[in-house]
Amino acid sequence: MPPSPGQSRSELLKGTLDMLILQTLTLQPQHGYAIAQHIERLSNDVLSVEQGSLYPALERLQKKGWVTSKWGESPTGRKARYYTITASGRRQLGREISSFDRMLVAIRAVMKRA
Amino acid sequence: MPPSPGQSRSELLKGTLDMLILQTLTLQPQHGYAIAQHIERLSNDVLSVEQGSLYPALERLQKKGWVTSKWGESPTGRKARYYTITASGRRQLGREISSFDRMLVAIRAVMKRA
DNA sequence: GCGCATAGGTAGAACGCCTACATATGACCT
DNA sequence: AGGTCATATGTAGGCGTTCTACCTATGCGC
Numbered sequence: 001m002p003p004s005p006g007q008s009r010s011e012l013l014k015g016t017l018d019m020l021i022l023q024t025l026t027l028q029p030q031h032g033y034a035i036a037q038h039i040e041r042l043s044n045d046v047l048s049v050e051q052g053s054l055y056p057a058l059e060r061l062q063k064k065g066w067v068t069s070k071w072g073e074s075p076t077g078r079k080a081r082y083y084t085i086t087a088s089g090r091r092q093l094g095r096e097i098s099s100f101d102r103m104l105v106a107i108r109a110v111m112k113r114a
Numbered sequence: 115m116p117p118s119p120g121q122s123r124s125e126l127l128k129g130t131l132d133m134l135i136l137q138t139l140t141l142q143p144q145h146g147y148a149i150a151q152h153i154e155r156l157s158n159d160v161l162s163v164e165q166g167s168l169y170p171a172l173e174r175l176q177k178k179g180w181v182t183s184k185w186g187e188s189p190t191g192r193k194a195r196y197y198t199i200t201a202s203g204r205r206q207l208g209r210e211i212s213s214f215d216r217m218l219v220a221i222r223a224v225m226k227r228a
Numbered sequence: 229g230c231g232c233a234t235a236g237g238t239a240g241a242a243c244g245c246c247t248a249c250a251t252a253t254g255a256c257c258t
Numbered sequence: 259a260g261g262t263c264a265t266a267t268g269t270a271g272g273c274g275t276t277c278t279a280c281c282t283a284t285g286c287g288c
Binding site for chain 4: 012014015017050052053056057060076077078079
């Protein structure tokens with residue numbers, strides 16, 4: 001059954017996917033499917049990471065040099081591509097967190113009710 | 115001079131523009147240019163609202179019935195289109211704030227460092 | 229044998245914002 | 259009188275990101 005009409009029950013705040021992925025990879029190298037599951041579980045299923053967003057994002061991050069990858073085997077014995085965050089990726093994560101926090105402060109300032 | 119290369123010094127967290135505009139209009143009816151200035155000033159110039167984003171957004175909000183508009187005169191004596199938030203727009207604003215808060219909680223849960 | 233969860237991926241469209249441009253006018257300076 | 263700046267509204271085209279909708283493959287339980 002497709003998600004109920006009108007709106008999906010889980011969304012993603014645009015522009016935060018890269019940050020969420022990089023953050024997840026600071027815990028340990030993981031394969032794509034596991035990254036998505038991790039984000040969904042920790043967010044209490046509020047955030048959902050679609051495959052159509054996930055894999056292009058991982059390619060993007062790789063192209064920028066923020067993660068590297070190699071084929072391996074998942075705990076369940078399947079082949080899986082494992083992603084590892086690089087030093088450059090950690091710096092990027094720091095920048096993204098700063099930028100996100102800065103914007104949050106700014107938005108709160110505009111949204112502040114009397 | 116165009117903004118220094120690499121990154122502009124002010125951005126917008128994607129998906130929040132409608133919310134910021136609607137919030138600004140709860141204070142009083144205002145014309146587009148004033149809305150943009152208000153957001154920029156309150157955010158301490160962290161957020162910038164470009165014309166190419168502002169006017170299409172206002173049209174969008176109007177089409178959805180969340181704001182209405184009519185021509186008037188600005189304090190400086192120029193013609194300006196004044197926008198007013200509707201009851202439906204206030205409900206929408208409430209929904210957007212809830213959704214934003216929900217996602218923030220979710221993102222924080224993923225980003226939480228030990 | 230069948231369905232489900234796991235795992236990786238692509239194509240195409242939709243969306244939201246930005247850059248750059250176009251227009252107009254009032255205020256101020258020289 | 260001419261120039262520039264701030265005010266004010268808009269449009270066209272492009273870009274990056276995300277989503278929908280597919281496709282493939284395999285291991286496991288029924």
